Amino acid sequence: MSPVVVMPNELNLPKTISNKLKGKRFELLETKRGILLKPAKDFIREARGVLKGSVFSSEKYVQLKREDKELER
Numbered sequence: 001m002s003p004v005v006v007m008p009n010e011l012n013l014p015k016t017i018s019n020k021l022k023g024k025r026f027e028l029l030e031t032k033r034g035i036l037l038k039p040a041k042d043f044i045r046e047a048r049g050v051l052k053g054s055v056f057s058s059e060k061y062v063q064l065k066r067e068d069k070e071l072e073r
Contacts, residue, residue, distance in 0.1 A: 009018070025040040051057070 009022075011018075013021070025042075027038045027040050029036040029038055
């Protein structure tokens, strides 16, 4: 069974737990011991800063794209 991503307000949780989880996304996973509530991965957020400190930048990318376009002409 594939994981299902849910928001805490979609579940019937005690108010104290629901307040702690407010605004976060979770996966519901079925395990041998029951249901596991696990934070959903946010791949975009995890990828932020990957190129930080490298020689590659957005300016360099734009420059490379311009050079590619010139070569195509």
